[in-house]
Structure formats: C-alpha cells, structure tokens
Amino acid sequence: MHFTEPVYRNPYWPTWPLLEVTQGCTHNKCKFCTMYKGVRFDLRPLEDIEADLAELRSTVPHARTIQLLSANPLALPYSRFKPILEKINEYLPDIEFVYTQGRVTDLRNKTVEQLRELRDLGLREISMGTESGDDWTLDRVNKGYHAEDIIEQCAKLDEAGIRYWHSFLNGVAGRSHSREHAVNSAKIFSQTNPMLVGTGGLTLFPGTPLLEEAQVGEFDPLSEKEMFEELLLFVENLTCDCSFITHHTIGGENLSGPNFLARKDDIIASLRDEIEHGDLDTMARIRAMKRSL
Structure with missing residues (x-):
C-alpha cells in the first residue's frame, strides 16, 4: 500500500x-x-x-x-x-x-x-473541517471561506443526498471573540442539515502561527473553564437534530451520542457540572501534552 x-x-x-x-x-x-x-x-x-x-x-x-x-x-x-x-x-x-x-x-x-x-x-x-460559522473567526484563522459558503455548499450536498459532518473548534477565536464564535457557529450549522456535529478543543501546537501570536500577545487563548463556557454557549444555540460528539475536550459525562435535540438538556447540565466541579487543572495539563490534532 x-x-x-x-x-x-x-x-x-x-x-x-x-x-x-x-x-x-x-x-x-x-x-x-x-x-x-x-x-x-x-x-x-x-x-x-x-x-x-x-x-x-x-x-x-x-x-x-x-x-x-x-x-x-x-x-x-x-x-x-x-x-x-x-x-x-x-x-x-x-x-x-x-x-x-x-x-x-x-x-x-x-x-x-x-x-x-x-x-x-x-x-x-x-x-467537513468547518471549525466555525463566524466570519470574523474564519478570517482570523485563515480558513479561506465564509459562513455563506458553508450554507451554499452544504445545500448542494443535501440535494445530492450526501451526508456530512460539521466540526466546531472550541477556543479558536480567543477570548475577545468567543461569544460570537460560539453563537454564530451554532446559528450557521443549524441552517444546514449535518448528520453529526463534532467539537474539539483548541491546543496551541508548536510551529503554528496562532501559538506565535499568543506568545507576543496578539492572541488571547481561553482557559479550560472558558473553553467549557464557550462550548456550553454553542450547545445552547445549536438547534439542528444530529448526532453530537466531543473530541479533544477531556471531561464531561453523557456528552456524545445520537439524537442531540432529545439529549440537549442533559448535555447542557453535564457541561455546567464540569464548569462548577470538573478538575479543570488536570484537563489543562492533558491538553498541554497534546502534540497533534
């Protein structure tokens, strides 16, 4: 091979x-x-x-x-x-x-x-490596398309009968634009028909421009607690009926599985519990040890 x-x-x-x-x-x-x-x-x-x-x-x-x-x-x-x-x-x-x-x-x-x-x-x-549905964030991290492109191209997949996944990259907008990234991503994703929405937490890997920007104060990364708060906001605003999984985000019970809308209240409750009672320091250390997506 x-x-x-x-x-x-x-x-x-x-x-x-x-x-x-x-x-x-x-x-x-x-x-x-x-x-x-x-x-x-x-x-x-x-x-x-x-x-x-x-x-x-x-x-x-x-x-x-x-x-x-x-x-x-x-x-x-x-x-x-x-x-x-x-x-x-x-x-x-x-x-x-x-x-x-x-x-x-x-x-x-x-x-x-x-x-x-x-x-x-x-x-x-x-x-689809969508990552965000917020135009400011998409430009900020150089994704090369905008929210209207997501809606337009996914409509073609719907019409053709091809299933697709969206990804939400938790934390990629930084602290200054976290709310807009979460809310607008959820709104754009909800205007499409994904079979699955997956979320992953940002890690600043060596060799990435985003890490270099963080080191000189041009990017304001979220803390582990803020990552969960952003994820919670995304989930609260997501309304498409799909499967939902989290990956690269450690912690949380009952987060991943099918029938998102039926489980939405339970997912929200789990995220709130992590924010209040989770071992966020351990999660941050685990994230810092990652070396690749």
Missing part, C-alpha cells in the same frame, strides 16, 4: 481499509494546524491507486466501506474524482460506503448532478 506520512484518518469511521488518493492539504494555511506542514498537495498516480486496490482485493475482497486519504481528496475535480470511485467499484464490487474528508471550498467546482453521480458510486459521507 502507498501512504505518505503523516497518515491521519477519521477515528469515528470504519478504519479499514484506507486508500490514499491524494497527499497533503490544498489549503494548508489554517493558523492552528500543523497536520500537513511541509507536505505538498498532490494526486496519487492512478497506477498506484490501482495497485493498492488490487492488494485490497486480495486481502479484503468483500469490503463494504473504504476511507479515502488524505486531508481533502474531494478537492479533485469531478473529472478526476469520478474515475477513482469507478476503480474502487471495479476492484471492490461490494463497496457501499465511501468516506472522505473535505473542505467547504472543495464543493465549489462540483454541480449537484455531479455530486449525485458520485453518491451513486458510493460517496456517502464527508467530514
């Missing part, structure tokens, strides 16, 4: 098999991320993809799911993405679900009809 280091995969999806169709990230400019620092975005040659599919056919010939790597394979134009899905179906005819990561901007160059055709070839679920 051909893989380019580092290899990241969504841990909440079926994790085998993995198929690398691109390497790196087309954007690679988000101020909080070092995931693909130094990795040039490129398309894995089709002959390599076919060789990997042949190997998978010999080891897992009846695979029903497959996860595409790396950061945002969906950035490939329709004319290059479709043949890859066709090859997957040729070598693994039992495939039912193709999972991939994507950026909001990856959808701009695809029509609803093209997305529908990709869905018919197995593309069923996309994890």
